[in-house]
Amino acid sequence: GNGGLERWRLMVVFGLVLGVVLFYAYKLFDYQVVEGAVYQEQANENRTTNISVPTQRGIIYDRNGFVLARNVASYNVVITPANLPGDPSAGGDSTKLNTDLDPSVQEVYRKLSELIGVPASNGEITADVVKAFSPCQTDLGIAQIVYIADTNAPYDPMAIKCNVDAQLAMTIQARSADFPGVSIQVESVREYPTGSLTATVVGFLGPVPAGEEDYFGAKGFIAGRDKGGYAGIEATMQNILGGENGKRTVEVDVSGKEIRNLTTPIEPVPGNNIELTIDTRLQNAAQQALIGEIDYWNQYFNEIRSSNGVVIAMNPKTGEILAMVTYPTYENNRMARFIPAYYYRQLVADPWKPLFNHAISAEHPPGSVFKMPTAVGALNEGVVTPEQKLNDPGQITVMERNLLNEPVRPFTYVCWKPDGHGEMDWIHGVANSCDVYFYKIGGGYAPDGVTGVGPWRLGGYARALGYGARTGIELPGEASGLIPDPDWKRINAGESWLPGDTYIASMGQGYILATPLQVLVSAAILANDGKYMQPTLIRDILDPEGNVVKPFEPTLKWDVTKDPVIQVYDENNLLTGEHKTIQPWVVQMSKDAMRLVVTEGTAKGVWATSKIQNTAGKTGTAEYCDNIARAKNLCNRGSWPTHSWYFGYAPYDDPEIA
Numbered sequence: 001g002n003g004g005l006e007r008w009r010l011m012v013v014f015g016l017v018l019g020v021v022l023f024y025a026y027k028l029f030d031y032q033v034v035e036g037a038v039y040q041e042q043a044n045e046n047r048t049t050n051i052s053v054p055t056q057r058g059i060i061y062d063r064n065g066f067v068l069a070r071n072v073a074s075y076n077v078v079i080t081p082a083n084l085p086g087d088p089s090a091g092g093d094s095t096k097l098n099t100d101l102d103p104s105v106q107e108v109y110r111k112l113s114e115l116i117g118v119p120a121s122n123g124e125i126t127a128d129v130v131k132a133f134s135p136c137q138t139d140l141g142i143a144q145i146v147y148i149a150d151t152n153a154p155y156d157p158m159a160i161k162c163n164v165d166a167q168l169a170m171t172i173q174a175r176s177a178d179f180p181g182v183s184i185q186v187e188s189v190r191e192y193p194t195g196s197l198t199a200t201v202v203g204f205l206g207p208v209p210a211g212e213e214d215y216f217g218a219k220g221f222i223a224g225r226d227k228g229g230y231a232g233i234e235a236t237m238q239n240i241l242g243g244e245n246g247k248r249t250v251e252v253d254v255s256g257k258e259i260r261n262l263t264t265p266i267e268p269v270p271g272n273n274i275e276l277t278i279d280t281r282l283q284n285a286a287q288q289a290l291i292g293e294i295d296y297w298n299q300y301f302n303e304i305r306s307s308n309g310v311v312i313a314m315n316p317k318t319g320e321i322l323a324m325v326t327y328p329t330y331e332n333n334r335m336a337r338f339i340p341a342y343y344y345r346q347l348v349a350d351p352w353k354p355l356f357n358h359a360i361s362a363e364h365p366p367g368s369v370f371k372m373p374t375a376v377g378a379l380n381e382g383v384v385t386p387e388q389k390l391n392d393p394g395q396i397t398v399m400e401r402n403l404l405n406e407p408v409r410p411f412t413y414v415c416w417k418p419d420g421h422g423e424m425d426w427i428h429g430v431a432n433s434c435d436v437y438f439y440k441i442g443g444g445y446a447p448d449g450v451t452g453v454g455p456w457r458l459g460g461y462a463r464a465l466g467y468g469a470r471t472g473i474e475l476p477g478e479a480s481g482l483i484p485d486p487d488w489k490r491i492n493a494g495e496s497w498l499p500g501d502t503y504i505a506s507m508g509q510g511y512i513l514a515t516p517l518q519v520l521v522s523a524a525i526l527a528n529d530g531k532y533m534q535p536t537l538i539r540d541i542l543d544p545e546g547n548v549v550k551p552f553e554p555t556l557k558w559d560v561t562k563d564p565v566i567q568v569y570d571e572n573n574l575l576t577g578e579h580k581t582i583q584p585w586v587v588q589m590s591k592d593a594m595r596l597v598v599t600e601g602t603a604k605g606v607w608a609t610s611k612i613q614n615t616a617g618k619t620g621t622a623e624y625c626d627n628i629a630r631a632k633n634l635c636n637r638g639s640w641p642t643h644s645w646y647f648g649y650a651p652y653d654d655p656e657i658a
Contacts, residue, residue, distance in 0.1 A: 053268050055269060058241035066280045068192065073189075081154040082181075085104040088105055109146075125147060146160075190227075195332065196330060204230055205229060206227060208224075220244055247266040270544045275540040276539060317656075326357050328352050330354045361515065413439050427592060427596055429441075431593055440452070442507070463565070465526070472535075473535045520658060522647075523618065525560065603617055621642045
């Protein structure tokens with residue numbers, strides 16, 4: 001009987017052992033044969049790591065080779081936890097980091113702390129602290145930073161202090177025997193020698209933008225480490241300046257230690273350099289003049305009358321932008337390492353929008369500088385002849401109604417000169433910026449038998465001179481302005497277009513909006529005999545060795561005297577499908593008129609005492625009412641605040657600058 005029991009026990013144990021063996025055999029077969037390829041791939045993936053090798057960003061110069069953006073070496077003190085002389089997380093309890101640390105590790109922290117001014121130990125490690133941790137922007141001590149690094153990636157260097165001076169970096173390197181596990185990491189940081197003077201043009205860098213990870217990823221850029229252009233030329237020319245990162249594929253062990261290269265490393269491709277059309281000396285002179293003018297008038301009136309402004313200079317023959325100043329502006333060097341939240345919030349909250357490039361993004365009523373399209377249209381359409389005189393008694397009254405079911409009532413439109421300019425021919429109408437003359441040629445005046453250019457044709461001439469569309473300059477955020485017509489008003493304001501709307505539009509007010517760059521372009525087209533040259537900030541593109549790979553070539557957008565860019569309307573204001581040009585003599589007369597503005601017109605007083613005598617131009621003052629004016633209770637008829645405009649060019653017979 002006993003033997004049977006023993007055998008039964010033996011069979012049970014044997015059965016169990018057999019089951020275990022069969023289970024292991026099955027699992028081994030599954031791991032090695034059925035799922036073999038998958039696990040082989042995972043093992044290889046654990047064993048191999050792709051490392052992105054940072055490239056060098058291209059340098060930005062001005063037209064004379066003056067550096068506007070460059071890369072400078074920044075030295076960071078880093079610790080590789082695995083290379084420390086003992087265990088950085090001894091005891092494994094982060095709250096006892098101070099007491100349980102290996103004495104030799106403690107000694108390294110103590111010596112390093114004396115040199116770099118980061119406490120050897122500071123702060124508690126909690127889940128929240130680890131989550132919020134960001135190297136270079138932390139109050140934690142060395143022990144705590146290394147503890148976080150050791151638990152994440154013991155073989156990766158972790159920054160303990162960033163941007164130490166070169167002298168200190170050399171001292172730490174020279175004393176490497178005292179600091180096992182400590183080393184100096186050199187990173188490239190963008191520096192802007194001209195700072196706020198050129199910030200709106202040059203821009204700054206920021207983290208890889210959300211939504212563009214694919215583009216940057218394809219070039220080997222790592223989110224969180226590498227940067228891309230955030231504003232200005234840095235943003236729009238990213239693909240020329242950015243280059244491509246290199247790549248190393250290495251074998252690593254379980255703890256992440258590199259063992260060897262598995263493939264031939266791919267070298268990084270440095271970005272190309274860009275020479276801008278900007279002349280920094282002119283940029284500086286323009287900024288000084290603008291700020292000086294603003295300060296002068298604010299002191300003169302003993303109150304802040306003016307807080308922002310723009311100066312743009314360009315070569316009308318080539319479209320090169322020689323200076324572009326917008327005030328107020330910001331300091332792009334403060335964005336070099338990271339974008340400080342408090343500074344950024346301060347810029348965003350400023351009502352004068354320093355981050356906004358007013359030269360290309362701000363849309364304002366252009367006022368009397370817009371009289372040029374009206375004047376050109378009136379001559380080209382035969383609305384008036386150059387000799388014909390129209391009387392300006394100081395104001396005119398026309399009958400009109402706001403809505404179709406309202407009674408007709410008189411509306412009065414006044415000239416800026418209360419007692420009027422008297423009899424005005426075309427050239428003197430422009431030179432004296434005579435409002436009544438422009439009401440008549442723009443909107444028509446039956447008693448004088450003048451039909452007027454009208455809103456439809458006026459829009460055509462405005463667009464031919466660069467209004468109402470983006471110029472396509474190489475900067476982000478350009479606005480297109482607004483050239484309204486009766487259809488636009490009906491759809492957007494829900495009202496009919498009135499004769500008064502045409503009167504107001506003829507002198508650049510009402511619904512008309514333009515950017516400062518568009519206003520400059522309109523002058524440059526006329527100065528350049530009708531040729532609209534593409535405005536540009538890019539002169540040459542150079543390779544990293546400084547050889548020109550893409551030399552500057554001016555681009556003609558159109559020539560108003562040769563290219564039929566103006567749509568033709570019939571007497572019912574319907575498009576005929578035909579197009580016309582502006583006659584060359586009309587463009588020439590516009591230049592003569594702008595010369596007269598300076599010699600005996602609205603700009604005479606300013607230029608009479610100037611050393612420079614061979615200029616031409618046009619003045620403009622435009623009333624406006626915006627959020628800032630409304631807050632100050634200034635939006636009352638007759639006392640609105642104004643924008644002041646001036647465009648000019650020289651020499652007037654052969655222009656080099658507008």
